[in-house]
Amino acid sequence: MNRVLFPLLTLILALAVLPIVLSALWVKVVTSAAIFALAAAGVSVVFAQLGLINLSQIALVGVGGWIGLRLNYATELPFTFNLAIAGMITAAIGAILALPALRMRGLYLALVTLMAAGAFQILFNAFQFPNGGTGFWGVAQQSAGEVRRPALAGSDVGYLRYTIVVVAASFGLVALHRITAPGRAWAMIRQSEANAMAAGINVTFYKFWAFALSGLLAGIAGALLAGALGQLDARTFLASDGILLFALAVVGGAYSWVGAVIAGLLFKLLPALFNDFGLSADIALVIFGAALLHAIMTAPRGIAGQLQSAFSRRQA
Template sequence: MLRPLFVPLIVFLVAVLLLPLVLPALWIKVVTSSLIFALAAAGISVLFAQLGLINLGQVALVGVGGWIALRLNYATPLPVTAIIAIAGMITALIGAVLALPALRIRGLYLALVTLMAAGAFQILFNAFQFPNGGPGFWGVAQQSGAEIRRPSFAQSDAAYLRYTICVLSFGFGLVALHRITAPGRAWAMIRQSEANAMAAGINVTFYKIWAFALSGLLAGIAGGLLAHALGQLDARSFLAAEGILLFALTVVGGAFSWVGAIITGILYKLLPALLNDFGVSADLALIIFGAALLHAIMTAPRGIAGQLLGALQRKPT
């Protein structure tokens, strides 16, 4: 019974104890961002792997969570962890609203609806920007002298990386708990056949909204983490096209396990940074991503993570 927990526990301990010690200062920030978007990718996985639903608005919801966290940071004396939790819960409510079209449509049409929602948030971010300590409801000033707070035990970048790993592990654990309990069983039946699920007494509407809310919760927490990691957020980081890219990379990394979410975060943030470090244009990453997506669609429906886990589980003959 404990064996499935052994590998995640070892990975968690190694990451918390060793990563901040061996990484240079610049790469600590890059890895932190990668793990934050791994949490957002886990939210995409909930919808895609459990229900077969496509959400192209996850990056926009990360931006929503970041906006809320920044606003609460400057407007209230709440602890940072509480701010991140509130940002996650409010974003979960917004995610639940996005579930309403999913009650009637799916596939390409649902993807288009979530993409349009992402476009609407992009317009709002460009129009009102992100709070930086200014006056008024929007909290935007030409020059901000205010500072973003961090937890007292995570003031340095290395300590904040450890904090991010702990929050990421909590998010992964929350998803795993849903998969092995009543929501996971309901989602599995809904994915097979909504008619059969309703005949079995499952409230399809409730569980679809629940899935979108959980996905929004993870995106909002990711946004809160990102806001306190970077100190400032920019509307250009939350373009609608980024939602398409993150979804595609979730398919490439593998939407059916926590390993796939981590691979997604690495591809999304770490790979472009490595290419820049090698003096190669980060735009090359898009070509790599396109080839990887074709590979995943044609030969690896469970993504890179599925191939890796399958190779590890395959016994030598």
């Protein structure tokens, strides 16, 4: 019962309270944090379910943002349709990134996905993001318009609520996978691929499925980010940030949606707090490094796992 009631209460409180208590600046920061929590959930799908490291998630968020912007300027489709299309195309790209995972794991897979993120970073720098121009790339010297938001989410507060609902629905999709056939197959593959194949599980298919689901979440996050910011920049999707997002997914807790939320808050909220206090946002990197060491040495299930253990002990 708690597994259903707690997420539901959290969603209601977020929708009702956050837009009221936050200033205009922090509404934008929390919106970005929620979006990157969704991206972190995609990292967690691959890592928690298969034990594989994917460092290209930030790059896929950029791809989703590029597609969302291109559809916004090239078509008259509603924002939610653009969101879905961006997610599906990025899911296909994510599935392609599963090809190296069929033959390698650990450091080698991490390096390959990091190289893929670097390649996307070069493309973003070279071609930039669409802003209403002509041609395939859609880039003009001056922006030709704005990103259309849903009718009920035209304001920043409304868009925060819209983002929270989309992120919550995406978390629900991940939870559904974990308790159904894909989740059972992933658990067996993580334990032993040989045993999984002996049990008749199509290891190749389910690896593709996990990477596609991760890409879907990244694509949705990218299109949401395009709607939140109005225009994207190549510097937002550095390959190094893919490493940081993975590290924060581990720190937050890769085995729970709470961990993804914590990762998103750490990724965007903590640097913004330091800036607000007049301090360098780079201080956050020192804290992230210490937190990662703590997670690796004493808390493999991350902050979310520690909170869950503390709550269980208090209940007992």
